[in-house]
Amino acid sequence: MTRLGLLLALLLAPAAQATEADVVAAAEAAVADVWPDAEVRVVRLSGGAETAAAPLRVVFRDQPRGRVSAEVETQVDGAWTSAGWAFLEVAVFETVPVLTQDVERGEPITEAVRLERVETTRLRDVLDADRLRQSDWTASRSLAAGTVLTTRLVEAPAAIETGDPLRVRYTRGAVAITLDCEARERGAVGESLRAVCTDTRSTYRVRLTAPGEGDWTATL
Numbered sequence: 001m002t003r004l005g006l007l008l009a010l011l012l013a014p015a016a017q018a019t020e021a022d023v024v025a026a027a028e029a030a031v032a033d034v035w036p037d038a039e040v041r042v043v044r045l046s047g048g049a050e051t052a053a054a055p056l057r058v059v060f061r062d063q064p065r066g067r068v069s070a071e072v073e074t075q076v077d078g079a080w081t082s083a084g085w086a087f088l089e090v091a092v093f094e095t096v097p098v099l100t101q102d103v104e105r106g107e108p109i110t111e112a113v114r115l116e117r118v119e120t121t122r123l124r125d126v127l128d129a130d131r132l133r134q135s136d137w138t139a140s141r142s143l144a145a146g147t148v149l150t151t152r153l154v155e156a157p158a159a160i161e162t163g164d165p166l167r168v169r170y171t172r173g174a175v176a177i178t179l180d181c182e183a184r185e186r187g188a189v190g191e192s193l194r195a196v197c198t199d200t201r202s203t204y205r206v207r208l209t210a211p212g213e214g215d216w217t218a219t220l
Contacts, residue, residue, distance in 0.1 A: 020042045022054050022056050023042055023056060023058065023088075024041070026056040026058040026072075027040040027058040027070060027086070027088055028040050029058075030058045030059065030064070035065070035090070035093075037092075037093040037117070038064070038093065039090075040088055040090050042086060043067065043087040043089055044087040045072070045084065045085070045087075046084055046085050047084030047085045048083050048084035049072040049085055049086050050084070052072055052074045053074050054074070055074070056072055056073065056083070057072075057074075058071070058072055058073075064090045065092055065121060066089070066090060067087070067090075068087075068088055069085055070085070070088055071084075071085060072084050072085060072086050091119055091121050092120055092121045093118065093119050093120065094120045094126065095115050095116065095117045096118060096129075096148055097113045097115060097127055098116045098118065098146060098148055099112055099113060099143055099144070099145050099146060099147045100112050100113065100114050100145060101145045102143065104142050105141045105142050106138055106139065107138060107139055108136060108137070109138065109139055109149065110136060118148060120148065125150045125151040126150050127149045127153075127154060132149075135157065135188070135189070136156075136157055137149075137154040137155065137156060138154065138157070139154060139155075140154055141153070155188070156188035156189065156190070156191075157188060158188055159188050159208050159210065159211040159212070160183045160187055160193075160211060160212060161183065161186050162183055162184060162186055163182060163183065164183045164212065165180065165181070165212065166180075166181045166182060166183045166212060166214060167179070167180065167181075167212060167213050168181045168195060168197070168204060168206050168214055168215070168216050169214070169215050169216065170204075171215070179199065180198075181195040181196060181197045181204065182195060182198075183195050187208050188208065189209065189211070191208055192207045192208070193205075194206070195214070202219055203219070203220040204216050204217075204218065204219055205218040205219075
């Protein structure tokens with residue numbers, strides 16, 4: 001075959017079909033900013049994505065976590081064009097606190113935790129390392145070794161108990177005053193609770209900033 005014939009054959013040849021590996025690579029690139037350690041598996045390709053030509057781009061319509069659908073795009077004349085859909089499994093991995101031993105309800109967890117890289121795809125409200133160091137957490141119920149800690153499984157020490165006095169900083173527009181209130185709920189620093197002020201005869205939503213102190217967030 002002459003050089004001219006070879007060139008024409010290359011130009012007229014159909015574009016190489018993408019493989020599932022190409023879809024996975026494009027999907028992992030799409031989620032890299034959010035989940036740099038994510039692992040993607042193709043569950044199903046449809047609407048033409050199974051025969052789309054590389055290079056590919058994957059566009060997620062929902063949060064890229066767990067089983068999700070995504071649009072597959074291919075380049076046509078230099079522009080990205082829809083080539084079908086992919087149903088994907090996006091497995092998320094994070095470095096999170098994991099219990100090294102069994103802990104009973106109310107016991108401190110600080111000495112029974114190590115950080116491990118584990119799959120957290122179906123977990124919500126994982127207690128991150130920064131928050132772990134910010135407080136002397138205790139178990140909110142009996143927990144077994146190997147448990148990934150979430151905010152629902154631990155409690156911070158109470159900064160105030162129901163009925164305790166609470167100094168509330170009330171700021172709204174140009175108004176900034178301090179109110180003497182009474183806590184209506186138990187709470188830890190960073191949490192919100194209800195507080196009643198006798199002087200104003202109002203109930204407030206207050207975010208605790210320190211033991212016995214908090215900032216007004218809403219009037220109830």
